[in-house]
């Protein structure tokens with residue numbers, strides 16, 4: 001079974017786990033430095049970018065040790081022409097953010113070309129800020145015959161500058177590797193325009209080179225698809241929207257997957273975000289591989305798949321599975337540890353440089369448990385240190401109180417002390433208004449407990465869990481929307 005989510009840098013994961021010529025279709029939608037929020041999966045309840053993610057990624061797009069290493073690796077490993085091109089880019093761009101981005105992309109595109117089957121296809125989703133540079137890189141990697149289309153994804157939207165035309169499209173490059181690629185045009189035909197249908201009701205007098213082609217009919221499945229796709233962005237109120245700013249419409253991914261793969265084929269998304277390509281691949285009976293560098297994305301995809309498909313069999317590689325792994329993650333990266341720990345109890349991150357009353361809140365679970373629309377909260381603090389003490393619980397309780405939260409959960413890697421446990425118990429209980437049950441107001445749970453699948457006590461999800469927006473349940477017979 002291929003279905004697998006990998007946590008990690010896709011360059012490492014590809015090198016370690018994905019063998020040569022093993023993938024039928026690759027879709028990638030990498031972050032771009034001109035849009036910092038491309039890496040950000042969440043907006044806070046007020047609509048601001050999640051501070052934790054901005055902080056975690058804010059250095060990603062400046063030239064530094066990582067880019068220098070990637071550049072060096074590329075010069076050793078990439079085809080000579082690409083090395084020459086990248087040297088040229090560096091000559092005129094210097095060590096700019098764009099050069100950082102292109103270096104990151106070039107080395108990964110070489111790897112993606114390696115894992116693609118001879119009859120496979122790659123779709124690179126980017127925006128017009130960098131597409132022209134990326135196209136030259138792709139032309140070199142895929143060779144002369146590889147370029148098939150520059151697909152323009154056109155969408156309507158608000159927000160214009162009075163100084164230029166509205167920017168209303170993304171670019172998706174479609175490249176193939178060998179000469180026998182799949183292209184299932186019939187699966188992605190689009191409706192004919194009404195005027196065309198009207199014209200074809202009559203004899204259209206199609207005479208070319210003196211030959212009368214007589215009556216011509218329209219294809220029963222619709223028009224051959226063009227390279228300009230008008231697909232609406234996901235409306236803020238759409239059921240499909242899970243709340244992540246970079247989420248792409250399922251319809252876009254369905255189109256790509258239907259056109260360039262068959263049932264059972266392997267689809268790879270190395271920047272899988274909240275998992276749109278994974279979801280579409282699952283829906284269309286393809287096998288899938290997703291890679292993302294944040295535990296947050298992996299947690300979101302797990303939720304998305306569970307909500308839509310129930311208990312699907314798949315593997316997750318790269319998450320801690322024992323205390324040693326959790327400790328290693330806590331040491332290596334505070335944010336990733338926090339996001340992973342929060343995902344174990346279904347909380348979403350708050351994070352970042354918190355001020356005032358927010359200090360000490362790492363995550364939150366929202367819920368509603370009465371007939372009013374009041375959204376209630378369970379605040380979460382995560383501690384990855386080797387020692388914890390009662391002062392930390394005291395501080396956390398006052399944060400819970402000052403934020404008027406209903407409950408608080410303290411997740412700790414270290415074992416809590418007796419005074420910590422007694423202080424937590426002394427905080428009493430939360431009683432939902434319409435349910436005859438009570439929950440400890442402050443709970444301490446260890447990473448060890450969570451790894452053994454122990455759960456926190458909380459009002460159940462059926463009283464409407466507002467933490468993550470839920471994916472709509474999959475109905476296999478549902479008609480495609482284009």
Ligand SMILES: C[S@@+](CC[C@H](N)C(=O)[O-])C[C@H]1O[C@@H](n2cnc3c(N)ncnc32)[C@H](O)[C@@H]1O
Nearest residue numbers: 009010029246247248271273274275276292293
């Ligand atoms: C633009 S988002 C992808 C959105 C996705 N297409 C969707 O519909 O949800 C880019 C994703 O790439 C991930 N990412 C960035 N650098 C990465 C890397 N080196 N390896 C793996 N994933 C990475 C980010 O964490 C982010 O989730």
